[in-house]
Amino acid sequence: MSEQMTDMPISPELLKILRCPVAVQSDEYGDDPGRLELVKGYWLVCADSGLKYPIRDGIPVMLIEEGEKWKDTPVDELPVPPPSD
Amino acid sequence: MTKKLVRDQFGANAAAYATSSVHAKGTSLSRLVALTQPQAGWRVLDVATGAGHTALAFAPRVAEVVATDITPQMLRETAVLAHSRHITNLKTELADAENLPFASETFDLVTCRIAPHHFPGVPCFVAEAARVLRPGGLLAVADNVAPAGAAGAYVNAFEKLRDPGHGRCLTVPEWTAAYEAAGLTVTHTETLWKTMDFDPWARRLTDDAALVEQVRAMLLAASGEARAFLQPENGEKLTFRLQEGVFIGRKEG
Numbered sequence: 001m002s003e004q005m006t007d008m009p010i011s012p013e014l015l016k017i018l019r020c021p022v023a024v025q026s027d028e029y030g031d032d033p034g035r036l037e038l039v040k041g042y043w044l045v046c047a048d049s050g051l052k053y054p055i056r057d058g059i060p061v062m063l064i065e066e067g068e069k070w071k072d073t074p075v076d077e078l079p080v081p082p083p084s085d
Numbered sequence: 086m087t088k089k090l091v092r093d094q095f096g097a098n099a100a101a102y103a104t105s106s107v108h109a110k111g112t113s114l115s116r117l118v119a120l121t122q123p124q125a126g127w128r129v130l131d132v133a134t135g136a137g138h139t140a141l142a143f144a145p146r147v148a149e150v151v152a153t154d155i156t157p158q159m160l161r162e163t164a165v166l167a168h169s170r171h172i173t174n175l176k177t178e179l180a181d182a183e184n185l186p187f188a189s190e191t192f193d194l195v196t197c198r199i200a201p202h203h204f205p206g207v208p209c210f211v212a213e214a215a216r217v218l219r220p221g222g223l224l225a226v227a228d229n230v231a232p233a234g235a236a237g238a239y240v241n242a243f244e245k246l247r248d249p250g251h252g253r254c255l256t257v258p259e260w261t262a263a264y265e266a267a268g269l270t271v272t273h274t275e276t277l278w279k280t281m282d283f284d285p286w287a288r289r290l291t292d293d294a295a296l297v298e299q300v301r302a303m304l305l306a307a308s309g310e311a312r313a314f315l316q317p318e319n320g321e322k323l324t325f326r327l328q329e330g331v332f333i334g335r336k337e338g
Contacts, residue, residue, distance in 0.1 A: 062186035
């Protein structure tokens with residue numbers, strides 16, 4: 001395991017298969033909807049739906065209600081680390 | 086509301102589930118492993134993992150297990166148990182069983198054990214499981230089942246009195262119908278009886294003595310088909326039985 005990987009708050013393998021649970025159901029966003037980008041080391045942001053999911057204690061919180069809570073927060077204003085529940 | 090209730094209740098009782106023998110060692114766990122014959126290269130999803138007993142049973146046999154739950158405290162128990170068993174190929178995340186946050190056709194096997202009776206929408210969960218399975222992949226569920234009709238209503242009411250987070254145990258035909266509606270071919274169904282010790286079962290979720298007595302009274306008052314199903318026996322200690330259904334289905338293609 002490289003240094004870089006141990007520093008990752010989420011494993012690259014998990015990031016590859018994780019999707020936004022809202023956008024993944026849609027046929028508006030092409031063949032592979034709901035892809036997520038790791039932002040600021042603690043957030044998974046879906047460009048398709050605009051939903052943003054925090055990673056708390058190393059665990060991605062992929063609940064729709066949580067993603068919606070941060071939808072209108074601009075990416076550069078997302079708190080780091082995410083506040084606890 | 087129901088999900089919040091389930092989350093609060095499991096959050097408060099996470100450690101009790103980590104040590105519960107029904108959840109850690111139940112027969113249905115070894116049946117799930119035997120019936121699915123997990124392969125070394127598989128990626129497995131365990132939905133509503135609780136303290137992770139099912140995920141932990143599969144992890145040493147496959148490439149990777151992702152375990153989900155809606156309760157962070159339960160996932161912390163899972164991580165603690167994984168660490169103590171030197172298991173490193175298990176990842177956890179908070180996710181809703183009816184809205185799985187995964188790309189379609191991602192998993193070789195989806196498991197879910199002793200949990201769907203908490204879900205508001207079992208058919209939604211089964212459809213989501215089918216979506217994330219690759220063609221040829223398996224859905225393997227073990228969950229408490231109820232008899233049809235009034236007896237089933239009594240058994241569900243009895244369980245709900247003890248656990249307000251209890252949704253509903255489906256009947257066996259309801260389960261197979263949910264699989265078929267999601268495009269899964271049911272390849273195996275079986276039912277297992279499990280004998281429950283009333284006191285530890287009733288007290289796992291509450292220390293309200295009055296509530297425990299109400300649940301006890303409801304068990305002892307069962308009549309007809311409900312009594313034949315629950316078979317309360319009041320010997321040295323009070324026991325009764327519950328039935329678990331095991332359902333294996335394959336995604337064709």
